[in-house]
Amino acid sequence: MFRSPIIASLTRHKLTTLLLVLQVSLTCAIVCNVAFMIAHRAAQLHTASGVAEDELVMIDSTDLDQDAQPLARHDADLAALRTIPGVRSAAAVDALPYNHNDWGNGIGIAKDAPARAVATAFNGTPGELATLGLHLVAGRDFHADEYVPMDSAHDWSGIDHVPAAIVTRSLADLLFPGQDPLGKSIYPGDNAARIVGVVDHLARPYLHEDASNEYATLLPMLPDSNTVTYVMRTAASDRSDVLKRAADVLNRLHGNRILRHARTFAELRSSYFEHSRTMIGLLLAAALGLLAVTAIGIAGLVNFWVQQRRRSIGIRRAVGATRGDILRYFLGENLLIVGCGVAVGSLLTYALNALLMVHDEQARLPPIYLMIGAAALCMLGQLAVLGPAVRAAAVPPVTATRSG
Amino acid sequence: MPGYYFLLAILSLKRNKVITALMIVAIGLGIGASMTMMTVLHVMSDDPLPGRSAQLFVPVIDPKPVHEDKPARAAADDDLTWPDAAYLLHAARADKQAAMAAGILPIQPQQATAHPFFESGRYVTADFFSMFGTPFAAGRGWTQQEDQDHARVVVLNAALNRKLFGAASGVGQVIRLKNTDFRVVGVLDNWQPQPVFYAQIDEHAFGEDDQFFLPLQTALELKLEFAGRMMCWGSGGDSRSSDHCSWLQFWVQLSTPAKASAYRDFLSGYVQDQRARGRFPRHVEPHLYNLMDWLAFQHLIPDDLQVQLWLAFGFLGVCMLNIVGLLLAKFLRRSGELGVRRALGARRRDLFLQLGIESSVIGVAGGLLGLALAELGLWSVRQQPDGYAHLARMDLAMLAGTFVLAIAASVIAGLLPAWRACNVAPALQLKTQ
Structure with a gap:
């Protein structure tokens, strides 16, 4: 029975070959899944928040006066902030994307009906929409007479009286699929709020994995607790100047307060995703480390094999094999082994993916990752084997006549 | 060889x-x-409270209405409402019991020149200190009577005490929290259990600590700022004292398995009794988690x-x-x-x-x-x-x-x-x- 010399020779190293196949398949499984995790996290890093990220700065202020009048205080503060050179507009708000301040409300579409979704309420003074740089795709901004105080001293009961709402497109699609949401009523509190506008994107204060990341309502409610966030929109180059001046301006206007978290939106975003960036770095290091170890393993192993087979290589050369033949032999052998490893690895990859889907709510791995991973491993194998194979091809035919 | x-x-x-x-x-x-x-x-x-953790338990009662969807993660809302916590406190069926919630307050240093600053702490009831065995460097906690009286007393942790009073103990001194004067009755010897197991378990469970502790009822009366998650499923009335908002953590100490089992029966009895009055429509049995089981259940890692x-x-x-x-x-x-x-x-x-x-x-x-x-x-x-x-x-x-x-x-x-x-x-x- 004819057997290719490559296979015949590998049967003399069954255990070693098996180990190498196993190593390649494990590497394939881990690297493909890790690559998928990296891609998923990298995509999260770049999710649009919907606000003008490069033009926003903010500062938190807490009024310490015993008989503080928050509404008047916010108006006076905002008026002062707007006088800072470079400030285009300013608003007092409670929530911002990624600021961890999430007031979620169950949103029904009929009175006392069960909630269809939990959406974050973004509340602020007139001009919030323009200050944040949100993009209206339908409808209008709020009218001045639609604003009501939040009434935070009485369990935020303003939400039961708020007459209007602007919703994100993803919330509108969920509540009124296929319909025009403008003019429809939603029930964030006890009573109806009419949808007057739709914005294309607005991310919630916490990152969510799916469409619910943008379940948000903008409500015309004036923040009226002692602590508030002032947001200012400015040119990107003016941000640090504006921030520095904002603290001075606010302290000069009213000293009995605590100012905290003076930062640009870019800083807020960067600190929110810091952990994610570290994780990407770790995953990347692990994947590259695995590939390196496997490549080194292949190179080392073939190196031993070449030393062991010097005599038979010499004989083949003596009976007429060219250097190219020897080179091709080792490359072919490697392709066979890595190919088997990748084949077994495909099964392992999806087994590992299935495990991760159960434990970590991972999505199903798209086949493209496996294809790229397999091709990369095959190429890596060829590269790793190139050095020893060239050395093997350099074995002179005269070796055949020497013993040992 | x-x-x-x-x-x-x-x-x-x-x-x-x-x-x-x-x-x-x-x-x-x-x-x-x-x-x-x-x-x-x-x-x-690791066990955050070695030697005591086996005796510490969290009772969980599900008070939500029927149509409330079960959250994707069980950890989302296992807090108690004020009426339930108050009942468990008052019944006092465990060796010790305490209700608590996170708070954040502006603190006014005594020197008029110094700038006020924010500090996080916890609003707790009297048994908190003896139940968790908090080490006191000076002074003591407060009594249940002082809970009832809404006493203006506060226990400081070491770092805040140092910040306000230097090396000396602040016991007996008066400090201004938000707009109210509190008398310092005790100073803890740098008590920082890791994780902060008694708080709502979230991504801040490690690394945070509480720098002041004051009576929960006092905080409710003065409407001091609470921090952390609060979940409501109805409206009307004051949400902190209502039976439709859950936000309190509750811990009990039960020194023997027999007591734990008796406490389970007590919880079931309470839930059945309340159900007869129209509450707890979801028919979820109450749970009693041991400290280490609780951390696992709350997905700490x-x-x-x-x-x-x-x-x-x-x-x-x-x-x-x-x-x-x-x-x-x-x-x-x-x-x-x-x-x-x-x-x-x-x-x-x-x-x-x-x-x-x-x-x-x-x-x-x-x-x-x-x-x-x-x-x-x-x-x-x-x-x-x-x-x-x-x-x-x-x-x-x-x-x-x-x-x-x-x-x-x-x-x-x-x-x-x-x-x-x-x-x-x-x-x-x-x-x-």
């Missing part, structure tokens, strides 16, 4: 310097990564860390396969030499010992490198902003564990090739020469 074999091993390893170095680096990396992650998870799953641990083990696995393959190829190449030794009378076990020592040298070297890399890895974890980062240190047990893992990994990796190679038939190998 082993000494001679050791010399032989060194000689043999020197012959392939690059490959030897690579094998040591591979096993070192694998062990370093695994040990780093095992140490991080080990310190994170983030998924990311689990992934990192398994990744590290996978990495170690691939490195081990790598080394087994390399050693096998290396030993088999020496079949001729080994065959000669067999023919000259060496027993299999002699060859096995010789090759075993050679792989052990790699293993020990790799283990030492792994230990160094693990320390490096832990150092880099400590540079991270995560709350658990500062805990990432190796204790003696983990140090010993690293060494055992390193030796075990390399011995397992070395045994198979050594066993396979010492099985050469003497005659056959001589013949092919």
Whole structure:
């Protein structure tokens, strides 16, 4: 029975070959899944928040006066902030994307009906929409007479009286699929709020994995607790100047307060995703480390094999094999082994993916990752084997006549 | 003989310097990564209150209406409403019990020139201190009577006391929190259990601490700022005191299993009684979690860390396969030499010992490198902003564990090739020469 010399020779190293196949398949499984995790996290890093990220700065202020009048205080503060050179507009708000301040409300579409979704309420003074740089795709901004105080001293009961709402497109699609949401009523509190506008994107204060990341309502409610966030929109180059001046301006206007978290939106975003960036770095290091170890393993192993087979290589050369033949032999052998490893690895990859889907709510791995991973491993194998194979091809035919 | 074999091993390893170095680096990396992650998870799953944790329990009652969807993660809302917490406090069926919630307050230093600042703390009831065994550097907690009287008293933690009063204890002094004067009755001796197990478990469970403690009822009366999650499913009335908002953490101390079982019955009785009055429509039985079970149930350890641990083990696995393959190829190449030794009378076990020592040298070297890399890895974890980062240190047990893992990994990796190679038939190998 004819057997290719490559296979015949590998049967003399069954255990070693098996180990190498196993190593390649494990590497394939881990690297493909890790690559998928990296891609998923990298995509999260770049999710649009919907606000003008490069033009926003903010500062938190807490009024310490015993008989503080928050509404008047916010108006006076905002008026002062707007006088800072470079400030285009300013608003007092409670929530911002990624600021961890999430007031979620169950949103029904009929009175006392069960909630269809939990959406974050973004509340602020007139001009919030323009200050944040949100993009209206339908409808209008709020009218001045639609604003009501939040009434935070009485369990935020303003939400039961708020007459209007602007919703994100993803919330509108969920509540009124296929319909025009403008003019429809939603029930964030006890009573109806009419949808007057739709914005294309607005991310919630916490990152969510799916469409619910943008379940948000903008409500015309004036923040009226002692602590508030002032947001200012400015040119990107003016941000640090504006921030520095904002603290001075606010302290000069009213000293009995605590100012905290003076930062640009870019800083807020960067600190929110810091952990994610570290994780990407770790995953990347692990994947590259695995590939390196496997490549080194292949190179080392073939190196031993070449030393062991010097005599038979010499004989083949003596009976007429060219250097190219020897080179091709080792490359072919490697392709066979890595190919088997990748084949077994495909099964392992999806087994590992299935495990991760159960434990970590991972999505199903798209086949493209496996294809790229397999091709990369095959190429890596060829590269790793190139050095020893060239050395093997350099074995002179005269070796055949020497013993040992 | 082993000494001679050791010399032989060194000689043999020197012959392939690059490959030897690579094998040591591979096993070192694998062990370093695994040990780093095992140490991080080990310190994170440590008992935050050794000696007391077995007696501490969390009662969970589900008061939500029927149509409220079950949250994707069970941890989302296991807090109590004020009426339920107040009932459990008043019934006092456990050895000790306390209700608590997080708070954040502006603090006015006594010197008029100093600027006010924010500090996080906790609003608790009287048993909190004795139940958790908080160490007092000076003073004491407060009594249940003072809870009832809404006393203006506060217990400070060490850092805030130092900030306000320097080295002296502030007991007896008056400090201004928000707009109210409080009398300092006690100072804790830097009490920072990690994780902050008694709080709502979220991504801040590690690394945060409470710097003041004052009576919960006082905070409710003065409408001080609460922090943390509050879930409501109805409206009307004051949400903090209503039966449609859950936001309180509740802990009980039950010193014997019999008491725990009696407390379970008491909870069931209460829930049934309330159900008869139209509350708790979801028919979820009340639960009583032990402290360590509670932390597991609340998903204290983030998924990311689990992934990192398994990744590290996978990495170690691939490195081990790598080394087994390399050693096998290396030993088999020496079949001729080994065959000669067999023919000259060496027993299999002699060859096995010789090759075993050679792989052990790699293993020990790799283990030492792994230990160094693990320390490096832990150092880099400590540079991270995560709350658990500062805990990432190796204790003696983990140090010993690293060494055992390193030796075990390399011995397992070395045994198979050594066993396979010492099985050469003497005659056959001589013949092919």
